[in-house]
Amino acid sequence: MSIMHKLFGATAALALTAGAAAADPAIVFDLGGKFDKSFNESAFNGATRWAEETGGTFAEVELQSDAQREQALRRFAESGANPIVMAGFSFATPLGDIAGDYPDTKFVIIDAVVEAPNVKSVVFNExxxxxxxxxxxxxxxxxxxxxxxxxxxxxxxxxxxxxxxxxxxxxxxxxxxxxxxxxxxxxxxxxxxxxxxxxxxxxxxxxxxxxxxxxxxxxxxxxxxxxxxxxxxxxxxxxxxxxxxxxxxxxxKRVDNVVYDAFTAGEAVEPGIASLGLADDGVxxxxxxxxxxxxxxxxxxxxxxxxxxxxxxxxxxxxxxxxxxxxxxxx
Amino acid sequence: MDAMPKWAEVVLVPLISLLLAAILSALVILAIGESPWEALKLMVDGALGSTYGWGYTLYYATNFIFTGLAVAIAFHARMFNIGGEGQAVLGGLGVALVCLFIPFPHWSLALIASACGAALFGAAWAFIPAILQAKRGSHIVITTIMFNFIAAALLNYLLVGALKPAGSMEPATGRFPETTHLPSFQDMFSFGEATLFRGAPANISFFVALAACVALWALIWRTRLGYELRAFGHSESAARYAGISPTKIIVISMLISGGLAGMMAINNVQGEAERLVLNAVEGAGFIGIAVALMGRSHPFGVLLAALLFGFLYQGGAELALWTSIPRELIVVIQALVILFTGALDNMVRMPLENLFLMRRRPPGPDRKSTSAEGAR
Known part of the structure; x- marks a missing residue:
């Protein structure tokens, strides 16, 4: 019985911490990992810059397998994270599947285009x-x-x-x-x-x-x-x-700026397609x-x-x- | 031989192994400055605390049941099938071909056809190493593991070339048609307002896996073929003397093994991804070895071990999501469990056996002392 009590207590405590994290932005890195000295790291730098300047916190995850793409997106969306930024074109398929289930959450995908009313797609004129x-x-x-x-x-x-x-x-x-x-x-x-x-x-x-x-x-x-x-x-x-x-x-490629801007805008991220080139300092x-x-x-x-x-x-x-x-x- | 009672063998040894792995994992987590208690809570809550968590745990478990059974049946014939990975890859190819190129009116027909396709492709992939072992004596461990690489390369070739839809950047097939999509637990168990298993990939193939457990149990212990298989596994020369053909047993056990490994694809390819991607198996073929070892090659044991590994996988994913424990360390934790339950089995077993022997001994000295008293 006491074990049950403890378990319930634990769940309640967990629910509380999850609640505290709500409305924080979240970022999902691709399989390369966040320290690849390149694409993912650039995204990570943008997120850290935002955290340092605003003192805010963000949720992040480095994926281990393809099956976790959808899982990570859903879990972050259900925890109330907003917006959710994902780095890499491989997220296009899972995002297309789940975006409709979370109409109140804003998603930002970098390097691919997903057409949905709550998704901002950022591509670069590389x-x-x-x-x-x-x-x-x-x-x-x-x-x-x-x-x-x-x-x-x-x-x-x-x-x-x-x-x-x-x-x-x-x-x-x-x-x-x-x-x-x-x-x-x-x-x-x-x-x-x-x-x-x-x-x-x-x-x-x-x-x-x-x-x-x-x-x-x-x-x-x-x-x-x-x-x-x-x-x-x-x-x-x-x-x-x-x-x-x-x-x-x-x-x-200023992936860091995209992440930074998305985190700064928070829930007010404008859905649609943004194509960043020389004119926008995107590249x-x-x-x-x-x-x-x-x-x-x-x-x-x-x-x-x-x-x-x-x-x-x-x-x-x-x-x-x-x-x-x-x-x-x-x- | 029977140093321990049956219950200790079946329950105590795996449990203590698990405990040791948990203690070591806790130390590792402590060393990087996180709370092991919080981590455990997260894992338990994330994997078992909601229907969503169960949906993922059972999804992973389904994969491991198939590959675990595949390794287990080969074990009974003393064959060590390390090629579950490659056979599952080929199974995926079988599922993809069936789903993409045959128009099905209903998912139930699609499930039957794709299960056959998966099993056929997986079995075919195991057939070559089997025949090489039976006829030429090429060691099955070497050939099956080499076939894993060939399978990966073959899939690579097909997904980059023939099976990739035009204009796609990912090496993957197109979506399977709607009618081949298997009902997920969400479709099956949600009534009215309540949405259970929301978004989780567990699907009807879990029940196929359960059925496979029962079927395999019946095959091993209730049929003549199963008897021959076990006899061959215990002693090849005795089996040969009894008129059992080694070639037949090796080939048949490997065909069943490959077929089971291939059938994993109805879960991960048809049930979850609904298209064939590169590296869809994600190591489940190798986890199957640990699952079979831990489950003592008994279908029921495999089921329990598969559930444990499903828990570890889903719990590990939750850890990655909600803590700053790096993903590499989560692999370390999973590996510790595999190490203790699979490889270091004797480390727990030997002391435990001694313990039981010591507990059994007391009557001996007691009797002696009483007789000594009597003499006095």
Missing amino acids: EQGSYLVGMMAAMASETGTVSFVGGMDIPLIRKFGCGYAQGAMAADPEVEVIANMTGTTPAAWNDPVKGTELVLAQKSQGSDVVFHAAGGTGVGVLQAAADNDMLGIGVDANQNYTHPGSVLTSMV SAAMDEYNEELVTAEMMTAIEEATQQIIDGEIEVHDYMSDESCPSLSF
Whole structure:
């Protein structure tokens, strides 16, 4: 009997703590984990920045398996967390399934579009940022060959590669662009060894600047570039600091700002589709003290001009996902 | 041999193993600065405190029942089937092909057909290692584990290529048609206003798993084939002398084993995901080994062990959701339980046996002392 009492007490206490956590925002990280030095970590940084500035708390979870996606979303929604932010396109299917069950909860999904009245979908114009770093790559290259390492071979990653090639060719019409993908499964996001091998293969084909869009695999890409006298270009988060002097720049995707803004807006998140590009500071080429010696004044003027022209619509960067084809690069 | 009474063997040994695992887990949780008591409460409440929790616990348990039974039946014939993972992957493929390409008028027909498809594919995947063992003596442990990799690669190939709908970014098949969706516990047990098992993935295949438990029990202890299987498991040479064909027993036991592992797919692929994704099995094939070990290869024991592991999985997920215990550590806790109940069985058994022997001894010395008194 007393055990029953204790159990009931425990449940009651638990219910209380759950109540206290209500209306806090929540974030769900993808399988890569929140310390991937890239996409998820950027999201995590945005959440921590919000927590530090406002003194608020947020719920978070790193998933262990695919089956937990829906579970995590439902549990957070039922606990009253609002809004619930999820990082990664893999959440599109589970979110589409459950969004209707929680009409009062706002969901924010990054990198995918889910059409529902309570979902805000945030996508980035990665092709624009990739275009800029492509220009820089072509200008920095001495061999006239630059390369790209993608993670998993999906349209989203081809979009990076396509913009990169177009930018490189805009800066130097003679440039040769080599592109390789790490794999076709999610394991390709976390295979630094394969990333290193690809860079070495690209070097033997003459490349001396390499841009990666490969999540955790990119750690190996940047390392190999630094070890072999090449220049690397980081992605998603600012990775210039990882190998000072060997990382030309990073194609920064401000996932952190999306999370920060969503947490700040709280329940007032505007549903709909937001597409963030150069004009909204959603993507950019990172400049800081770690790469200032690598970036010439010429490059700076070139990308500033290009940025303005893209914003004004004078330069149109091709979006691979619009028609699943790329005029400047064949994969 | 019978150092312990039956009840101690069946109840006490697993219980003490569990307790040891729990104590070690508690120490681990303490070491990272969280309260083990809170963690335990969260796990129990999250896994068993609501119909929602039960829905997830039973869902995981259903997977483990199938894979546990698969390992158990092979154990009875002294075969160590480590290929449950690969067989379940192939079972998933069978389910996906049946559901995607045959139009069904009703889910009940779809369930029967996909269960057959799953079992057929799983059994076929176990058949090759079995025939290699029976005819060529290639060790079943090596071949089945290698077949896991081949299965993963095969599924990978199909999901990236032929089975992926155009324009999709994920390596997964399209949705199965509406008529193949199995009724979930929410559909089955919610009446009127009350919504029970809300959103939980447990579905009708749990009852298929229960039926499989009973069927397997009957097969092992109530049929001639079961007798031959056990005889072969106890002594191959004796079985051979009695006219039992080793080839037949090896192949049949592995076919049943592979079929059962494959049937897991009606739960996770047809019941939960309703499409085939990469890595749908998520290690359940390997957990099945621990489940069979802990359940002493008895279908009823497998059922209980599967429930325990279902609890651990769902409780672990709740821990990840509501505490800052990192997910790696939750795997450590789950692994501790597997270690103690599966691998370190003798560590508990031996001292316990000695204890029981000592308790049985007292009558001996007593008698001696009385006789000594009598002599005096």
